[in-house]
Amino acid sequence: MKGTPTPPDPLGSLRTAAGSGVPEAMFKLAVGLVTQQRFEEAFDLHRQAAEAGHVGAQIELARMLMHGIAGDPDPRLAVHWLERAETAGQPIAGYYLAMMQLGTVAMPRDGLINHRVLAAVQADFPPAIRAAAIHFGRKQSDADQTVCLQLLSRGSNLGDVVAAQLLAERLQRGEGCQPQPQAAAQLRAQLAAVGHKPLPSISVPIPPLVLPLRESGRVEPGVLALEEVLQPAPMQVMSRRPHVMRIDKLLSADECRLLVAHAQPNLRRSQTVDPETGQPVALEIRTSSDASVDPITEDLALRMVQLRMARSARVELSHAEHLTVLRYEPGEEYRPHRDYRPPSSIERDRPEAGNRARTICVYLNDVEAGGETDFPLAGVRIAPVAGRAVVFDNLFNDGRPDPESLHAGLPIAHGEKWLATLWLRERRYRHY
Ligand SMILES: O=C(O)CCC(=O)C(=O)O
Numbered sequence: 001m002k003g004t005p006t007p008p009d010p011l012g013s014l015r016t017a018a019g020s021g022v023p024e025a026m027f028k029l030a031v032g033l034v035t036q037q038r039f040e041e042a043f044d045l046h047r048q049a050a051e052a053g054h055v056g057a058q059i060e061l062a063r064m065l066m067h068g069i070a071g072d073p074d075p076r077l078a079v080h081w082l083e084r085a086e087t088a089g090q091p092i093a094g095y096y097l098a099m100m101q102l103g104t105v106a107m108p109r110d111g112l113i114n115h116r117v118l119a120a121v122q123a124d125f126p127p128a129i130r131a132a133a134i135h136f137g138r139k140q141s142d143a144d145q146t147v148c149l150q151l152l153s154r155g156s157n158l159g160d161v162v163a164a165q166l167l168a169e170r171l172q173r174g175e176g177c178q179p180q181p182q183a184a185a186q187l188r189a190q191l192a193a194v195g196h197k198p199l200p201s202i203s204v205p206i207p208p209l210v211l212p213l214r215e216s217g218r219v220e221p222g223v224l225a226l227e228e229v230l231q232p233a234p235m236q237v238m239s240r241r242p243h244v245m246r247i248d249k250l251l252s253a254d255e256c257r258l259l260v261a262h263a264q265p266n267l268r269r270s271q272t273v274d275p276e277t278g279q280p281v282a283l284e285i286r287t288s289s290d291a292s293v294d295p296i297t298e299d300l301a302l303r304m305v306q307l308r309m310a311r312s313a314r315v316e317l318s319h320a321e322h323l324t325v326l327r328y329e330p331g332e333e334y335r336p337h338r339d340y341r342p343p344s345s346i347e348r349d350r351p352e353a354g355n356r357a358r359t360i361c362v363y364l365n366d367v368e369a370g371g372e373t374d375f376p377l378a379g380v381r382i383a384p385v386a387g388r389a390v391v392f393d394n395l396f397n398d399g400r401p402d403p404e405s406l407h408a409g410l411p412i413a414h415g416e417k418w419l420a421t422l423w424l425r426e427r428r429y430r431h432y
């Protein structure tokens with residue numbers, strides 16, 4: 001039959017080698033099939049290569065299992081494969097285990113997290129370097145600040161764009177170092193050349209650290225102690241009914257910048273759940289743009305920030321929906337609304353997790369004018385200040401919706417407002 005000739009199969013030679021059971025060929029073919037979105041075939045090949053002892057395939061198989069690509073999520077089986085790869089000497093497997101440990105669903109959150117992250121840093125894995133840099137950047141001592149900068153430049157030299165963005169901000173402002181505007185400008189020019197917009201101006205004083213004391217009775221500088229994230233930050237009650245709280249300096253400048261950097265390339269016009277149909281639609285009630293963190297692109301640093309937020313709201317990370325980062329420009333707002341969802345919308349998105357019990361929002365920058373979060377029935381209005389969080393209950397303790405949780409993001413008068421929102425369900429929402 002005449003017609004268009006069949007295009008040559010770019011994976012052809014790999015198929016031959018994979019067909020004769022060469023693990024490296026099966027792995028490479030699977031990676032190629034993933035880029036063509038042929039997930040079932042890829043999963044099968046990764047599984048065969050993993051069983052033959054290929055550590056790369058063990059990790060990729062585990063990642064597919066974590067996210068439920070080509071089947072239902074199976075975090076426990078993912079742990080099994082990651083542990084095998086880690087035992088075979090692959091520290092990147094340990095990094096993914098540490099990510100899972102933070103959620104405590106499939107693994108306990110124990111001291112191995114620090115060992116694992118450190119090993120991945122030593123193996124030059126950029127996402128581990130970025131998370132460690134941000135961790136050290138929260139500590140006040142000069143030694144820790146220097147480690148933060150060293151790690152950011154190491155990440156940046158390895159091609160990590162976010163590390164480069166964070167480094168440029170620190171060099172520009174002289175955070176943890178002398179101001180180096182020329183070096184910052186050079187870095188920013190390189191970033192602009194590959195399409196990265198400059199970050200908004202963000203500044204948060206480093207908060208005093210409430211660290212669990214080590215055996216020596218003090219916290220050694222230069223020591224990775226990621227359990228710091230678990231220390232609940234002091235909060236101020238703004239209203240008892242409805243229950244509204246405020247936490248200042250919850251996130252550091254690096255953490256705020258990280259969230260903006262992650263969201264900025266993916267912003268779209270915000271959508272709101274239509275109360276009639278439960279479907280997401282663009283409505284005048286909410287005119288911002290936003291981007292939510294896709295679990296597949298979620299890295300350790302992003303997970304640490306979300307754990308800090310959930311922990312401060314006294315809720316398990318696994319109860320959190322995916323983090324949403326919002327940007328409001330002048331005139332944009334989120335008119336008075338409540339965060340609990342109509343039953344029709346809950347039914348479409350993990351009904352077993354229940355409704356949105358609490359919300360935590362963190363302001364990621366200072367707004368020139370406007371943009372307060374207003375609770376009209378509580379008579380409370382919270383000014384957007386970088387790093388500050390507002391936490392509020394949407395339900396009563398017995399699970400009934402609290403109509404007094406009504407709140408609004410007031411219109412921006414000048415400047416722009418960046419905000420990160422985590423909606424926390426009554427029960428577990430995430431797989432790990
Ligand atoms: O923009 C604000 O201050 C409030 C945001 C909000 O209500 C939400 O994200 O649910």
Ligand SMILES: [Fe+2]
Pocket residue numbers: 337338339359407
């Ligand atoms: Fe809200």
